[in-house]
Amino acid sequence: MSKSCLIFFTKSPELGKCKTRLNDFLSLKKARDLQIYLIQKNFNVVKNFEFFIYYSGDLKELQNTFLNLNSYIFKKQFGKNIGEKMKNALLETLNLGYEKVILIGSDLDNLEKVDIKNAFLNLDKFDLVFSPSKDGGYSLIGLKKMVDEIFDIKFSTENVLINTLKILDSKNLSYKLGKTINDIDTKFDIISKFTKSDEISFLASGEYNSNYLFKKGKNEYIFRVNHASQMNLDNQIIYEFKALKILESSGVTPKAYEVFKKSYFLPNGALVMEFLKGRALDYKKDLDKVAFILSKIHTLKIPKNCHLIVAKKPFLAIYNECKNMSSIYLNSKFKDKKVCDFLNFIFEICENLGLDDEISNKAIVNTELNSSNFIIGKNSSYLIDWEKPLISDKEQDLGHFLAPTTTYFKSDDILSFDKINSFLDEYEKNSSINRDLVKKYIKFNCLRGISWCAMASVAHQNKNAPQNPKIKLFLKDSFLEKVNNFLEMR
Incomplete structure (x- = not known):
């Protein structure tokens, strides 16, 4: 048996029960497709290590996502809240005799094999390791001994990591922070992935598109997400992007800068275009x-x-x-x-x-x-x-x-x-x-x-x-x- 073990913490991809915070952005089916994609993408990293899959939801539904895995690999999450569930999974794995245990979620966007390797190596020098996430929490935690208090805090807030580190400081325990690993929970996480911006706000939406304002430095842009085509086109967003490029020389239309093709994150694609300031048309004077x-x-x-x-x-x-x-x-x-x-x-x-x-x-x-x-x-x-x-x-x-x-x-x-x-x-x-x-x-x-x-x-x-x-x-x-x-x- 290896001295190190990785816990893959996930949720069964059941229609209507996964990625629910994306319900105003993706259909139930598309949200489920994204969940499955992220699980499989991250599992391609996980499978390089000795691991257990701790799950919530329907086991059969989850097993359909993984082929040819022994049933003993799957363990049911238990506990009243996310803190208790993580603590119980980590403690149970430590009690199996593993000296170093790392826990990650399944909805991570930029996880790499080297991140896990570095985390295990850092546990040789530090008591705990973390990879921060943009929302103020962490997407990876690793330890060698249980520290009960860090799982008793309130989770799903912007101060999760800060409050965790305060407890560790008070107990004179050492820790190492790795690179930020982003998770995908909301539409703003998806938009941030493509725009590389954390300053994003909703602007306006219509029947077929929704528009978001984002900032990069001193500049502001529009991230335009396509949801359907009233022209019944397979690639509506590409059609619109090419049109804007043709129209650019007129000087009276927005400049288009970048287009993103269809993906699990953006089922109909999106484009980035110029944000133009002004007021609405007045028929009486314009x-x-x-x-x-x-x-x-x-x-x-x-x-x-x-x-x-x-x-x-x-x-x-x-x-x-x-x-x-x-x-x-x-x-x-x-x-x-x-x-x-x-x-x-x-x-x-x-x-x-x-x-x-x-x-x-x-x-x-x-x-x-x-x-x-x-x-x-x-x-x-x-x-x-x-x-x-x-x-x-x-x-x-x-x-x-x-x-x-x-x-x-x-x-x-x-x-x-x-x-x-x-x-x-x-x-x-x-x-x-x-x-x-x-x-x-x-x-x-x-x-x-x-x-x-x-x-x-x-x-x-x-x-x-x-x-x-x-x-x-x-x-x-x-x-x-x-x-x-x-x-x-x-």
């Missing part, structure tokens, strides 16, 4: 700034072999999308006859305008020009969200931006026809357009906005669903009358 931003983007030269998807028959695509969305409302028990009649009325108008047109004024377009996607700064202003860029008519962007279903959704503004014409005059200082095509896109975007709200109103019948008061307003007669004015544009 239309000239938006006209400039869009004209700069729309006049960019499209690179050869550009990766961006080219819209084919964009009006037909919008029409079919709206048919699918509106059908949920039209076939529901919650439908209102007036809303149904209005939807059928807009569909007929759009059909008469024509569905089969191909793009004619090719440009890189954003397709989602909500007010919250603009940052208005003191000296410069930007369009920041590039989740769904395409190559299409530049008028598609203009029609979406000017439609009442866009402006009224996140503000109380509906642009007058005079303001629309003034905006287009400003835009045309830098880029030519087909104004009739802009009006056609406005009407199709009205169809999209009403179809989406009708669909969303059905989901709103579930009281647990997120509620947006604008959805009800969009289906009221007073708003539909305003939309009708835009449908009559000449």
Whole structure:
């Protein structure tokens, strides 16, 4: 028997019961996948030493993670809390005759074989050894004799290691601190792994992405985590990153610095981009700034072999999308006859305008020009969200931006026809357009906005669903009358 033994402290990777502090970041399945990955990754280090696996949870579930291990290797954790469980595991192993015992967790990110070797060697000179963790605790502890008091402190606080060392100092026991070994417990642990920053805060999130602000030195950046693709792309984050690199020369979009491909930590990837300071768009005073931003983007030269998807028959695509969305409302028990009649009325108008047109004024377009996607700064202003860029008519962007279903959704503004014409005059200082095509896109975007709200109103019948008061307003007669004015544009 070796004089040294390593304890691998772990938890069975049961669906919904592991990595629960990541539930707001990963699905239950993805959290379980990450747990299994970390267990197996760290076990590749552990297996180089004599070891026992101390576990909590379902043994059979855990054994499925390890192949061909003798059952005597697995020992059940016991104790009222984490301190008692660690103490009991260490004491039980010492009582088997081992002279040096080290205990580590299974969710470590940067554990290496040399860390364990050094810890055992340091026990020849010191009473105890530790590897600190960023959260104020420790990820490795090694000892030769039991010190009961260090396991009686309160765990899961930022002072665990400090309080432990104070006890050892009071007992004149020597100790050695090894390198910091990080564990993965929260989304901030994951973001820190990729950004190499400990100054991280949540910024904002949408349906498909969440954004975090992090600092490096005096600089601030955005860490943008993708959760899904509304374009049904396999590599949404790569698509968005490449788009931002193309757009960088416009000077009105964020710079993209780094992209991270899919992994167990980031199942859909992430990117790092520039943090731009400013305020939200105000339709009453910022239309000239938006006209400039869009004209700069729309006049960019499209690179050869550009990766961006080219819209084919964009009006037909919008029409079919709206048919699918509106059908949920039209076939529901919650439908209102007036809303149904209005939807059928807009569909007929759009059909008469024509569905089969191909793009004619090719440009890189954003397709989602909500007010919250603009940052208005003191000296410069930007369009920041590039989740769904395409190559299409530049008028598609203009029609979406000017439609009442866009402006009224996140503000109380509906642009007058005079303001629309003034905006287009400003835009045309830098880029030519087909104004009739802009009006056609406005009407199709009205169809999209009403179809989406009708669909969303059905989901709103579930009281647990997120509620947006604008959805009800969009289906009221007073708003539909305003939309009708835009449908009559000449």
